[in-house]
Amino acid sequence: MNKKAMVWLAVAAVAVVVLVALLTSNQTVNKGIDGAELLKLQASGASIVDVRTPPEFETGHIASAVNVPVDQVQQASATWDKNTPVVVYCATGARSADAAAYLASAGFRKVYDLTGGLVTWTGELVGGKAAAAAPSGAGAVKTAGKPIFIEFSTST
């Protein structure tokens, strides 16, 4: 290989590297994350968006989260900064997956979705009102003589 060909080869290689770097830098991230990653993103200034309904939000939500129900994400996000990382979550991950897909398609560069939703979240929730509403006193719940563990959960 002569010297001229080697120069052209080097120029081509550099061009490819630059092109890949440019494409990568403009790439949208839409990634599922766990609770630990959410906390890191929260600490670094990411927006945390709870896409459940307001009554669900009021029962308890992740600190600093704003409530934007999934059917209002399109309208509300029109004014959001598309360069600020945004984390979405819901009860089980179904609604937040839709919200994340929309945000990524709308040009938000870094979109993260809490995989499995609050069902998988082991951190603190704030603003919960459930405990205060729970009844007390013997006979509040009918039992068969054994203690009862009751889970209320959601399929969405």
Added chain:
Amino acid sequence: MKPLVERLKNEYAGKVEFRVYLDSGDPVGDSLAQQFGVQYVPTFVFVDANGSVSGSAVVGGTDEAALRKRLDALK
């Protein structure tokens, strides 16, 4: 939480009754959720053998150690 609750259910079989209500229109679950003033978040409620609600409800995800502690405290 489902695998964890299933595992605890098997482990505490005979000692604690496990009830899981999904937000699928189960009238018993809806009635209890209304009684407790809770949403299907998930929320966990612990009831003593005499029917008294034990401590506060746990709202949101939690870990195995916390659930075991509450289950072990039930009488």
